[in-house]
Amino acid sequence: MHKPPSTGSVSSASPADLAALRLVHYPHPVLRRRAAEVTVFDDRLAALCARMFELMDEERGIGLAAPQVGVSLRIFVTDHAKREQGAPPSRRIWINPVIENPQGETVYEEGCLSFPGIYAKVRRFDRFTIRWQDLDGEEHRESLDVSAGQFLGIVVQHELDHLDGILFVDHLNPLQLRLVRRKLRELEDAYRRATGTAGCPIRR
Numbered sequence: 001m002h003k004p005p006s007t008g009s010v011s012s013a014s015p016a017d018l019a020a021l022r023l024v025h026y027p028h029p030v031l032r033r034r035a036a037e038v039t040v041f042d043d044r045l046a047a048l049c050a051r052m053f054e055l056m057d058e059e060r061g062i063g064l065a066a067p068q069v070g071v072s073l074r075i076f077v078t079d080h081a082k083r084e085q086g087a088p089p090s091r092r093i094w095i096n097p098v099i100e101n102p103q104g105e106t107v108y109e110e111g112c113l114s115f116p117g118i119y120a121k122v123r124r125f126d127r128f129t130i131r132w133q134d135l136d137g138e139e140h141r142e143s144l145d146v147s148a149g150q151f152l153g154i155v156v157q158h159e160l161d162h163l164d165g166i167l168f169v170d171h172l173n174p175l176q177l178r179l180v181r182r183k184l185r186e187l188e189d190a191y192r193r194a195t196g197t198a199g200c201p202i203r204r
Ligand SMILES: [Zn+2]
Pocket: 111, 112, 113, 114, 158, 159, 162
């Protein structure tokens, strides 16, 4: 009899499994799934977040969502001050986040750890309120204003998209998409070579 494969959720992942987590790249299908709400706030959840920070730091990222490590849960971590030299650490964990009352519009050049080497300008909301839970399940609420200098507002919109299976390239217009098409194909080819399957490539 064979042991069934792990499902990749926190509840089924032992600490040893968490250490084995790796970043997944486009067009891995987990990046297209709507992630599930977190309902259990236990030590394994904290261990998952610690592992996500490790992986984000290895790649010098400023945000990482759980689906990007193959775990389909509504969690992301951020460290938005990393890009400012000498800034204090700003590590934050966002569980079951929801954006409310979005207003205005702003454009920012974004990249994504699931799309190495691809950058593009993306249109986002300028101001909104976000509510989320911490590792203890406590609820929090904060207003963010990108044009007032709160770059974190861009990061959380990008990461929250990941929890709904939305990727930053989905926001690009046809011309922008054409400019990154060759790099997208390279990622699609690499995924096919590694897995023998096509995954979920963009169909437009
Ligand atoms: Zn991303």
